[in-house]
Amino acid sequence: MLTFNPSLTPSPQDNSLLTDLYQLTMAACYVGEGIAEKRASFELFVRSLPDNFGYLIAMGLAQGLQYLENWRFTAEQIDYLKSTGIFDHVTPEFWSLLQNKGFTGDVWAVPEGTAILPNEPLLRVEAPLWQAQIVETYLLNTINYQTLIATRAARMRDVAGDKAILLEFGTRRAFSPQGAIWAARAALGAGFDATSNVLAAKELNQQPSGTMAHALVMAIKGLSGSEDEAFMAFNRYFPGSTLLIDTYDTISAAQQLADKMATGKLEVKGVRLDSGDLGSLSQKVRSLLPTVNIFASGDIDEWELERLRAENANIDGYGVGTRLVTGQPINGVYKLVEIDNIPTMKQSSHKMTYPGRKQIFRRYNNGIISSDRLALADETIQSGEKPLLELVVKKGKVLKENESLEIIRQRVKASLKSLPKDTHKITEPTPIQVDISQPLEMLHKSLIV
Structure with a gap:
């Protein structure tokens, strides 16, 4: 037995x-x-x-x-x-x-x-x-x-173009832990730049990539009373990391980061938008943070990529999860x-x-x-x-x-x-x-x- x-x-x-x-x-x-x-x-x-x-x-x-x-x-x-x-x-x-x-x-x-x-x-x-x-x-x-x-990833790369950064964020929505690793492999093979799945990255000899979640911003703000402190704390241990700025007010957070950068208190290389009108928000964030890479996530697929491109969204990269690793099966x-x-x-x-x-x-x-x-x-x-x-x-x-x-x-x-x-x-x-x-x-x- x-x-x-x-x-x-x-x-x-x-x-x-x-x-x-x-x-x-x-x-x-x-x-x-x-x-x-x-x-x-x-x-x-x-x-x-x-x-x-x-x-x-x-x-x-x-x-x-x-x-x-x-x-x-x-x-x-x-x-x-x-x-x-x-x-x-x-x-x-x-x-x-x-x-x-x-x-x-x-x-x-x-x-x-x-x-x-x-x-x-x-x-x-x-x-x-x-x-x-x-x-x-x-x-x-x-x-x-x-x-x-691989087919979904190739279509997204085709729409996004060669310059956009595409990150695979689908582990939590893949159909199983094994499926998550296979999904990461297939996405990377089809043209994605990196995966957030640490085990998949290790096994595939790749560098994992990720940002931060709303929980960190909420936890530190809840204890210190400041969203600013959450950004400063994360940057303290992971300098140059991408900061998630839509937990409360996206434009206010971008303005706070711009002020910190202007005074030399903080160096910001990337921010992520995870909700709202991504096209409009990206344009406003770009006006405040002209030298910072803007990433977008949240139900991204090839049709959303095409829509954002048609709107001239100011987005440098995308984190793609649910709509990459799920969907109509290949029969x-x-x-x-x-x-x-x-x-x-x-x-x-x-x-x-x-x-x-x-x-x-x-x-x-x-x-x-x-x-x-x-x-x-x-x-x-x-x-x-x-x-x-x-x-x-x-x-x-x-x-x-x-x-x-x-x-x-x-x-x-x-x-x-x-x-x-x-x-x-x-x-x-x-x-x-x-x-x-x-x-x-x-x-x-x-x-x-």
């Missing part, structure tokens, strides 16, 4: 059980039917983009590969599964497979930071059927969530496309899939994506095309080195630069054309029953 862990924080060794029950029951069924070792191919893709999205930015592959490297079942985990009683009728061979095998398959994937469109596989797993089945849940979890965050799916060299496809209404192992061939015109061709993996590349899916795992061995956030940032930047102008729009964008190759279309039609 597994030891009860009240923290509910899984370690890498626990992640083999971080799957849905039906993945394990299906795997046991495959074993019983003698098909568990048949070679299977599953592809992870989205059928459609969220509303007002013109593209997705692929993210989360690194954590997926780390999971596959560590994927194996311990004796303790197997004992737990047996103790549930759910598996009382499975064949003994099922337990032997779990006990003796790590991941032995191949994985093809697009590099993190690549722009992706509907029906295009972000990742393909080619492995024994039982293995490819069990790993579905974890791969969807990390890639769906990080792709959502990535993981579907069987081939079993034992036999193409397969789902034919449910509105959920039909394309059969066979596939490749994405991307074509550019003067550095701008002109179209994508979704084709069978063994089709010949045409002149001017670039294949996007790369072999990253071979026979269970990870081939791809862990990329730095800077490399991923540069790929995101190049991806954004390659998008057509109308695809950048954050409201009713024009999608890039995805052509279905003739052999894929013929195969698709041949399997319709």
Whole structure:
């Protein structure tokens, strides 16, 4: 029996059980039917983009590969599964497979930071059927969530421009502590400058960044009777830190800081506005503090960034939280496309899939994506095309080195630069054309029953 862990924080060794029950029951069924070792191919893709999205930015592959490297079942985990009683009728061979095998398959994937469109596989797993089945849940979890965050972050960076400072402040609103770290990674990879999450910054070899909360101003003012003293106290221990000035009266606080700066009693490098009409307030604060960086926070997203830019707001940087790390999910799916060299496809209404192992061939015109061709993996590349899916795992061995956030940032930047102008729009964008190759279309039609 597994030891009860009240923290509910899984370690890498626990992640083999971080799957849905039906993945394990299906795997046991495959074993019983003698098909568990048949070679299977599953592809992870989205059928459609969220509303007002013109593209997705692929993210989360690194954590997926780390999971596959560590994927194996311990004796303790197997004992737990047996103790549930759910598996009382499975064949003994099922337990032997779990006990003796790590991941032995191949994985093809697009590099993190690549722009992706509907029906295009972000990742393909080619492995024994039982293995490819069990790993579905974890791969969807990390890639769906990080792709959502990376796409939102890329859109915000696109709207804010290169000069604005973007800080990830979403930990308290992320869906879990693990999700908070993944969100920080995805945001940084997609172009954000820093995160307030100290653990994420440590693990990602980044410098954490943050300001102060209203509580400090209220506590010190409550005891000393002065908002001024709160600013002076924080600056005493953290010289040059950004000061939060909207706890009481934003303009009055800015004037107090201006007076202190004029007399040399205080050096202020940044202030943060967290409420009110950010555009109007920023202009008034700028008139009082012309040399100070102005940061804004409070329900910032790409549409709010666009509105503030249209109003000529005097804002140098943004702290983005809730609307970055939450929102309409990326509905990535993981579907069987081939079993034992036999193409397969789902034919449910509105959920039909394309059969066979596939490749994405991307074509550019003067550095701008002109179209994508979704084709069978063994089709010949045409002149001017670039294949996007790369072999990253071979026979269970990870081939791809862990990329730095800077490399991923540069790929995101190049991806954004390659998008057509109308695809950048954050409201009713024009999608890039995805052509279905003739052999894929013929195969698709041949399997319709």
